[in-house]
Amino acid sequence: MSVDLRLVATRVAKGDVEAFRQIVDHTRAPLYRLAVRLIGDIAEAEDVLQDAYVSAFKALSDQRYDGRSKLETWLYRIVTNACLDALRKRRTRGPTTELKTDIAFEGHVHAEARVALVELDALLSQLSPQDRAAIILVAVEGLTVKAAADVMECSEGAVEQRLVRARSNLRSMRQEGKASDGSSS
């Protein structure tokens, strides 16, 4: 059964705190995947997603959701921004040496997913958070450039520029990797 989340959002804005659970239940799966794919680390993505939901609740309570876009799209934007902030913090903090927090909410994460995420995170760590988000939204989430621009709140041209830059950087890294493999063998 499909639920019009805009109506639920109106209830939250009027002070019905428990109605927010309905929003979380309907959106947690795609937003969890989005956060995990953008961050590349399941435990960190869970923390970021929780904070993003609390920010969304505050924004709804403050009547900052104007209802012009679908609630799902609006949440998608909030989670993407929260992930971008986390990636920026990670860049300024440098590679962390502390042990990562436990994964608390995973349903069934296959070993293949864990391995792929580690590889993805390592590959994209050289990109800027904005370039990384653009390539994930388009190449992994399957969004069109227009939809990615809407989520990232920038022009389509800016997304295309980020994609070109990200792909070019990844290509050079691949070539450097191949060259170093060739010279070591």
Next chain:
Amino acid sequence: MGHHPEEDLARLAAATSDIEAPADFTDRVMGLVREADHPIFAQVARATRDLEPSAALADSVMRGVRETDRSPASDIKSKPTSKVVWLDGITRGGVGAVLIAAAVAAGCVLFASYTEGDLDAHVIATVDSVEAGE
């Protein structure tokens, strides 16, 4: 005698003006771009396709939400929707805010009249000294 080169070019332009890329051109280009992408993207998309959090995530989020709702900071709306924002603040503040606003207004009037009087005295003194100089 041959035609002018400009005429030949104009004919060529007219003959090719209706040429368009096939309808699936963009899809084909995008397909090639995706194929050229690093294989990890497709691999991650496939491996995380069924990934979803347990219901415990919703419980944890709701705990955070209830804490936020109970905190005093959330009583104050960050963006007042009223267009008369200053009046909105006074209304929320009650009688105390009205008294403070009245005191501030009276202070402004006193300050304005005081500085006006000062200015008048200064201008008169300057005019007097100019006249005395003449």
